Amino acid sequence: DVKVTQSSRYLVKRTGEKVFLECVQDMDHENMFWYRQDPGLGLRLIYFSYDVKMKEKGDIPEGYSVSREKKERFSLILESASTNQTSMYLCASNEAGLRDNEQFFGPGTRLTVL
Amino acid sequence: ELKVEQNPLFLSMQEGKNYTIYCNYSTTSDRLYWYRQDPGKSLESLFVLLSNGAVKQEGRLMASLDTKARLSTLHITAAVHDLSATYFCAVRNYGGSQGNLIFGKGTKLSVKP
Numbered sequence: 001d002v003k004v005t006q007s008s009r010y011l012v013k014r015t016g017e018k019v020f021l022e023c024v025q026d027m028d029h030e031n032m033f034w035y036r037q038d039p040g041l042g043l044r045l046i047y048f049s050y051d052v053k054m055k056e057k058g059d060i061p062e063g064y065s066v067s068r069e070k071k072e073r074f075s076l077i078l079e080s081a082s083t084n085q086t087s088m089y090l091c092a093s094n095e096a097g098l099r100d101n102e103q104f105f106g107p108g109t110r111l112t113v114l
Numbered sequence: 115e116l117k118v119e120q121n122p123l124f125l126s127m128q129e130g131k132n133y134t135i136y137c138n139y140s141t142t143s144d145r146l147y148w149y150r151q152d153p154g155k156s157l158e159s160l161f162v163l164l165s166n167g168a169v170k171q172e173g174r175l176m177a178s179l180d181t182k183a184r185l186s187t188l189h190i191t192a193a194v195h196d197l198s199a200t201y202f203c204a205v206r207n208y209g210g211s212q213g214n215l216i217f218g219k220g221t222k223l224s225v226k227p
Contacts, residue, residue: 033214042202042219043157058214090156101145101206103215105157 003027004106006091012112019078021109023091030096032074033103034058034066037088049074050096081113116141116207120218127193127225135221137186137203145206146186147215148177150199157202161188193225 007022025032033048035058045058047066055066063085067075074093078085088110092103117140127133137146145164149157161170163179163186170177174197176189186203200222204215 035217040219043204043217045214048214092157102147102159102162103204104159105149107156 004091004093004104006089006106006109008109009107010110010112012114013078013081014114015082017078017081017113019081019111019113021076021078021089021091021111023074023076023093023106024072025074025091025093025104025106026072027093027095027104028071029093029104030071031094032068033092033094034064034074034076035090035092036060037090037108043090046076081111083113085111086113087111116143116205116216118203118205118216118218120201120203120221123219123221125221125223127190127223129194129225129227130192132192133190135188135190135201135203135223137188137205137218139184139186139205139216142181142184143205143207144181146179147204148186148188149202149204151202151220152199160201190223193223195225195227198223198225 004025013019034046035043037043044060049055049068065077088108090108091106094103119138148160151157161177166181168179174191179186200220202220204217207214207216
């Protein structure tokens with residue numbers, strides 16, 4: 001089974017702090033994604049990566065950056081956390097080139113910025 | 115720009131009843147996904163629909179895809195309490211990055227005895 005893990009289930013940070021959210025997948029997937037989920041808004045793509053050191057902006061990249069130094073690990077960085085970044089963050093991965101392109105999700109990190 | 119709309123957003127059902135959740139999308143796509151999310155949990159893949167007329171069934175859930183109408187349905191038969199969850203449809207975005215999905219806002223289903 002595909003396994004996508006995230007470093008923390010719950011995180012509380014203060015405004016202005018630098019925050020790192022880590023995601024690891026164990027199925028050698030090329031593509032990895034970061035979404036945020038907010039009530040009434042569904043899932044929105046922040047960034048994704050299709051290869052090591054490659055990244056592409058999603059729909060809401062402002063205030064975030066990402067890092068992918070190894071194929072299995074994709075990090076989301078909040079350079080200076082703000083209260084409007086309080087949300088559920090979901091990481092996902094999939095294998096490039098497969099017809100079904102199904103994405104597999106991690107358990108999520110619920111981030112609260114005070 | 116691809117947009118995905120689900121309706122209803124909230125659905126309260128009695129056990130034993132049937133109902134359908136609708137997912138409309140605005141531009142061409144040939145891949146549609148249904149996910150389930152339980153409260154406080156992540157998304158679990160239910161169905162992947164890859165072609166016009168595709169129909170998949172598992173238990174009391176059946177999903178179908180009409181690419182010409184840009185419509186997918188998730189039909190619930192004889193609902194039971196265990197089906198209470200939020201259901202998301204997602205569509206592959208051709209105009210976006212490879213593997214990028216656009217999600218609907220979700221349908222929160224509550225099945226009451």
